[in-house]
Amino acid sequence: MDRTRDQVEKIIRDQKPDFVMYDMAYWIPEVARPLGIKTIKYSVVSAAAIAIVLVPARNVVEGKAITAAELSAPPTGYPSTSVVLRGHEVRSLLFVSQPYGEGITFYERACTGMKGCDAIAIRSCYEMEEKLCDYIGRQYGKPVFLTGPVLPESTRTPLEDRWAQWLNGFEAGSVVFCSFGSQLILEKEQLQELVLGFESTGLPFLVVLKPPVGSSTIEEALPEGFEERVKGRGVVWGGWVQQLEILDHPSIGCFVNTCGFGSMWESLMSDCQIVLVPHLGDQILNTRLMAEELKVAVEVERDEKGWFTKENLSNAIKGVMDKDSEVGSMIKKNHSEWRKLLRSEGFMSSYIDKFFQNMQELADHK
Numbered sequence: 001m002d003r004t005r006d007q008v009e010k011i012i013r014d015q016k017p018d019f020v021m022y023d024m025a026y027w028i029p030e031v032a033r034p035l036g037i038k039t040i041k042y043s044v045v046s047a048a049a050i051a052i053v054l055v056p057a058r059n060v061v062e063g064k065a066i067t068a069a070e071l072s073a074p075p076t077g078y079p080s081t082s083v084v085l086r087g088h089e090v091r092s093l094l095f096v097s098q099p100y101g102e103g104i105t106f107y108e109r110a111c112t113g114m115k116g117c118d119a120i121a122i123r124s125c126y127e128m129e130e131k132l133c134d135y136i137g138r139q140y141g142k143p144v145f146l147t148g149p150v151l152p153e154s155t156r157t158p159l160e161d162r163w164a165q166w167l168n169g170f171e172a173g174s175v176v177f178c179s180f181g182s183q184l185i186l187e188k189e190q191l192q193e194l195v196l197g198f199e200s201t202g203l204p205f206l207v208v209l210k211p212p213v214g215s216s217t218i219e220e221a222l223p224e225g226f227e228e229r230v231k232g233r234g235v236v237w238g239g240w241v242q243q244l245e246i247l248d249h250p251s252i253g254c255f256v257n258t259c260g261f262g263s264m265w266e267s268l269m270s271d272c273q274i275v276l277v278p279h280l281g282d283q284i285l286n287t288r289l290m291a292e293e294l295k296v297a298v299e300v301e302r303d304e305k306g307w308f309t310k311e312n313l314s315n316a317i318k319g320v321m322d323k324d325s326e327v328g329s330m331i332k333k334n335h336s337e338w339r340k341l342l343r344s345e346g347f348m349s350s351y352i353d354k355f356f357q358n359m360q361e362l363a364d365h366k
């Protein structure tokens with residue numbers, strides 16, 4: 001991407017846009033500013049994931065690797081005590097001082113991109129991350145524009161017949177759906193522990209995962225005898241499914257996911273109970289936001305290595321699916337209030353309107 005700089009510069013010179021929005025192309029302001037073009041750095045991870053590490057207050061010294069000890073305390077002025085990483089989890093952020101492209105680290109790339117822009121934009125909303133967004137604005141001395149969740153409101157395609165038919169065979173709110181996003185590839189033992197956890201819930205389940213390391217299909221990685229044992233109530237699928245449409249199906253009662261930022265919003269918009277097993281640094285912070293601050297989800301207990309046992313997974317799922325469970329009722333109630341807000345008429349479109357207004361004002365400000 002960095003090597004396309006000359007081509008991007010030519011396009012910008014020829015097209016003369018009012019704005020250029022970018023994410024990791026930290027050099028965009030250097031190209032656009034001399035041409036009088038405004039720039040917006042748009043982030044599609046949560047404000048929490050930026051605020052805890054990608055800020056000047058971290059003082060990461062060029063050429064010196066950041067240590068777990070340095071990361072274990074949040075940066076000066078960080079405004080949350082619950083949306084934080086615990087113990088060994090800080091290791092998930094060590095990558096920021098590693099090279100990310102030629103001659104630049106992830107930290108420098110992100111910070112240079114935010115220092116150079118005219119405004120920082122984040123795919124978030126004030127209702128959830130106000131203090132964190134304000135902190136980022138103060139750290140960089142820039143306006144912060146929020147786009148809201150930006151999810152499709154209507155133009156959905158019908159759910160593929162294969163899944164619609166299968167899900168129709170179960171009672172409302174009874175099926176556990178699990179999807180781990182587009183990135184995560186598990187080790188075979190992790191995948192086996194995970195599916196055994198679903199088996200031991202005794203509930204119907206649909207699990208969507210990429211084949212694990214070293215396997216070309218998901219089927220060859222399943223534990224012995226697993227498919228026969230769960231026949232008729234459990235499916236493990238190695239392909240892509242329509243996640244949004246599946247979450248909308250009345251039979252789905254629980255959504256187990258890694259709390260990637262896309263799935264976080266989609267789970268909040270859904271009617272399901274939410275169980276989280278984060279893996280990457282930003283997913284852990286999103287999980288804290290959901291489980292500790294909003295109290296709309298439960299987090300599966302994990303060990304030092306960041307992995308969990310089948311018992312922990314099964315207990316977390318049964319805990320929220322059990323109609324008499326106190327925790328289950330509490331998160332259901334909180335979740336339904338957030339869902340009501342996020343789905344309320346004009347909530348998403350008013351964020352977009354406000355975003356355009358902010359852009360207009362920025363453009364008018366010569």
Ligand SMILES: O=c1ccn([C@@H]2O[C@H](COP(=O)(O)OP(=O)(O)O[C@H]3O[C@H](CO)[C@@H](O)[C@H](O)[C@H]3O)[C@@H](O)[C@H]2O)c(=O)[nH]1
Pocket residue numbers: 044045179180181182183184208239240241242243244259260261262263264266280282283
């Ligand atoms: O079979 C599938 C699997 C996924 N999805 C969709 O794909 C997206 C997945 O997004 P997300 O849940 O954020 O997972 P990842 O794609 O793995 O997310 C990466 O990017 C996110 C930022 O956008 C980060 O928060 C995550 O940590 C990082 O893993 C969602 O819209 C899902 O609806 C499908 O439609 N079908």
